[in-house]
Amino acid sequence: MIKFILRRLVLLVPVFVGLTLLVFTISHILPGDPVKLAAGPQATAEEIASLTREFGMDRPLPQQYWHYATGLLQGDWGQSVLTRRPVAADLKIYLPATLELVFAAILLAILIGIPAGLLSAITANRWPDYLTRILSLASIAMPRFFLALVLQLVFAMSLAWLPLNGRFPIIDLPPPTVTGMLTIDSLLAGDWLAFTTSCEHLLMPALAMSLSPLATITRMMRASTLDVLQQDYVLTERALGLSQSLIILKYVLRNAFSSTLTVIGLYIGWLLSGSVLVETVFDWPGIGLYATKAIVTQDFMPVMGVTLSIGFIFVLVNLVIDLLYGVISPKVRYQ
Amino acid sequence: MSLPVAAPPSRWQNWQRSLYRFRQSGLSIAGLCIVLVLLVIAIGGSWIVPFPDHISGGINTAARFKPPSSLYWFGTNELGQDVFTLVMAGARVSLIAGFGVVMIAAILGGLIGALAGYAGGWIDDVLMRLTDLMLTLPSLILAMAIAAALGAGLDNMVFAISMSWWPGFARLVRGEVIAKKEDLFVQAARALGASDSRILFRHVLPNVMSPVIIKMSLDMGFAILAVAALGFIGIGVKPPTPEWGSLLSLARGYLPDYWWTAIFPGLAIFFAVLGFNLLGDGLRDLFDPKARR
Numbered sequence: 001m002i003k004f005i006l007r008r009l010v011l012l013v014p015v016f017v018g019l020t021l022l023v024f025t026i027s028h029i030l031p032g033d034p035v036k037l038a039a040g041p042q043a044t045a046e047e048i049a050s051l052t053r054e055f056g057m058d059r060p061l062p063q064q065y066w067h068y069a070t071g072l073l074q075g076d077w078g079q080s081v082l083t084r085r086p087v088a089a090d091l092k093i094y095l096p097a098t099l100e101l102v103f104a105a106i107l108l109a110i111l112i113g114i115p116a117g118l119l120s121a122i123t124a125n126r127w128p129d130y131l132t133r134i135l136s137l138a139s140i141a142m143p144r145f146f147l148a149l150v151l152q153l154v155f156a157m158s159l160a161w162l163p164l165n166g167r168f169p170i171i172d173l174p175p176p177t178v179t180g181m182l183t184i185d186s187l188l189a190g191d192w193l194a195f196t197t198s199c200e201h202l203l204m205p206a207l208a209m210s211l212s213p214l215a216t217i218t219r220m221m222r223a224s225t226l227d228v229l230q231q232d233y234v235l236t237e238r239a240l241g242l243s244q245s246l247i248i249l250k251y252v253l254r255n256a257f258s259s260t261l262t263v264i265g266l267y268i269g270w271l272l273s274g275s276v277l278v279e280t281v282f283d284w285p286g287i288g289l290y291a292t293k294a295i296v297t298q299d300f301m302p303v304m305g306v307t308l309s310i311g312f313i314f315v316l317v318n319l320v321i322d323l324l325y326g327v328i329s330p331k332v333r334y335q
Numbered sequence: 336m337s338l339p340v341a342a343p344p345s346r347w348q349n350w351q352r353s354l355y356r357f358r359q360s361g362l363s364i365a366g367l368c369i370v371l372v373l374l375v376i377a378i379g380g381s382w383i384v385p386f387p388d389h390i391s392g393g394i395n396t397a398a399r400f401k402p403p404s405s406l407y408w409f410g411t412n413e414l415g416q417d418v419f420t421l422v423m424a425g426a427r428v429s430l431i432a433g434f435g436v437v438m439i440a441a442i443l444g445g446l447i448g449a450l451a452g453y454a455g456g457w458i459d460d461v462l463m464r465l466t467d468l469m470l471t472l473p474s475l476i477l478a479m480a481i482a483a484a485l486g487a488g489l490d491n492m493v494f495a496i497s498m499s500w501w502p503g504f505a506r507l508v509r510g511e512v513i514a515k516k517e518d519l520f521v522q523a524a525r526a527l528g529a530s531d532s533r534i535l536f537r538h539v540l541p542n543v544m545s546p547v548i549i550k551m552s553l554d555m556g557f558a559i560l561a562v563a564a565l566g567f568i569g570i571g572v573k574p575p576t577p578e579w580g581s582l583l584s585l586a587r588g589y590l591p592d593y594w595w596t597a598i599f600p601g602l603a604i605f606f607a608v609l610g611f612n613l614l615g616d617g618l619r620d621l622f623d624p625k626a627r628r
């Protein structure tokens with residue numbers, strides 16, 4: 001097991017190097033001059049030249065890459081041309097907000113998806129099953145940004161049950177930063193009011209994000225439950241007089257975990273990237289909104305930082321999930 | 336006396352059986368109907384909409400923000416333009432853009448995958464590692480960055496999205512080519528002295544087309560969604576081009592009072608994606624019985 005983990009970790013090195021090389025190459029073959037844009041329309045040629053020198057963009061590309069890659073190792077993710085702020089410091093603020101959103105979305109997807117899939121399988125080809133299947137087909141086709149707007153329209157604007165946007169009221173005092181995720185930080189601080197406030201802000205964006213993984217989990221749960229219920233060993237257990245609920249607890253749910261893990265692995269990168277849309281609607285100060293602002297101004301470094309951090313997280317999460325498969329399923333052996 | 340042996344079903348019988356299954360599946364038929372309606376609307380264009388001049392940016396300030404009525408079915412927007420007309424016109428933009436994305440992605444990904452699978456060795460290694468790396472990058476952010484750098488315009492947006500879309504096709508085609516390249520008919524062509532490019536393009540690739548076409552139809556809905564997403568963020572298509580995502584984005588500012596400006600473009604995206612997804616599922620069952628569950 002430890003040998004397996006070590007080997008996988010060593011294999012991550014070329015992946016990370018490849019990722020940085022790819023992101024660096026893409027951002028440098030794209031047209032557009034961020035320095036010129038940042039300097040403003042009135043900038044003279046000398047001003048642009050001095051800015052270009054300041055950001056090291058006058059050096060040959062391999063040298064620029066080397067500088068960037070060695071900087072990454074030392075925690076220097078470059079600097080925004082526009083705001084002059086270091087990208088690493090920005091990511092430290094914005095990444096936890098997006099991660100909180102993604103985790104909440106996945107949690108919702110699991111909490112609703114597993115029971116819904118189970119219900120669908122148990123009532124196969126009867127109306128609860130049809131209803132669940134139609135809803136999950138619709139969920140996959142539903143644009144997240146449209147659902148987000150509809151949720152805002154109904155629950156914030158019309159009913160006024162939930163806050164319209166943002167992460168935390170500006171006038172209130174947020175909990176002291178530990179993880180950067182407000183829900184967890186407020187729990188750590190024992191601040192119940194801050195916890196409920198941040199949950200209220202989190203609910204609608206998380207729901208809008210959870211739709212697609214929710215539909216996938218429901219469908220996979222339905223399929224795997226139907227599959228397990230037809231197995232010989234389940235038939236034997238049933239013949240021995242085991243109740244349906246015990247069979248579901250003992251076999252179905254255990255199998256459900258591995259398929260749910262697969263979905264999480266598939267969706268984590270997708271959700272991190274897709275957070276752009278939901279964050280735009282809800283004005284959620286995460287990396288999606290941060291990347292959008294940088295993209296519009298063609299500010300390379302923040303975009304590269306966001307892209308790389310999502311890539312790294314995606315690769316790492318999938319490694320963890322590969323390891324977890326073995327923990328929950330004795331069928332999986334590490335080689 | 337020999338017993339009569341049932342002949343294996345002919346290709347035609349298999350096809351008929353699949354078609355029967357397709358017809359039996361209500362959802363596939365629903366998908367087909369939605370897609371056909373979309374096609375008619377997209378082809379009909381300015382001939383079938385009530386206010387053709389609104390498509391090209393014509394405004395009517397006297398009729399701003401009229402709620403849905405018998406004259407303006409979906410109401411009017413901040414410029415007095417008929418929302419129904421704009422939504423109908425958006426069908427053409429979305430279909431062309433979505434088709435463009437899957438087409439470019441299929442051709443580019445297909446060529447990369449075919450080359451990797453057919454050549455094998457280090458070429459395969461290099462191309463597939465590149466494909467895997469591309470898959471780990473956040474596709475939406477990548478498409479946004481490329482589209483923003485290239486500048487506004489539908490063609491730039493389509494190009495940008497397909498640049499993040501091809502890896503899926505590359506992996507699919509590579510697998511299929513590897514499976515097919517050792518087949519007897521390929522060996523026969525090689526024995527007859529056919530060149531590598533002739534074997535690849537005349538013998539192998541035509542035989543891996545059906546999974547590619549299925550993937551194209553399955554991806555079409557998501558491509559339309561990606562186009563709308565970029566339009567919604569405000570990167571790519573700019574007004575007055577009636578693109579569903581940008582219509583929805585403009586309407587955000589007029590909620591909740593003028594809800595119809597947002598709801599109808601949003602529903603149009605939803606139904607278009609749903610239609611293509613259902614049709615894609617049906618086609619997959621039709622052409623690929625193994626994938627049926």
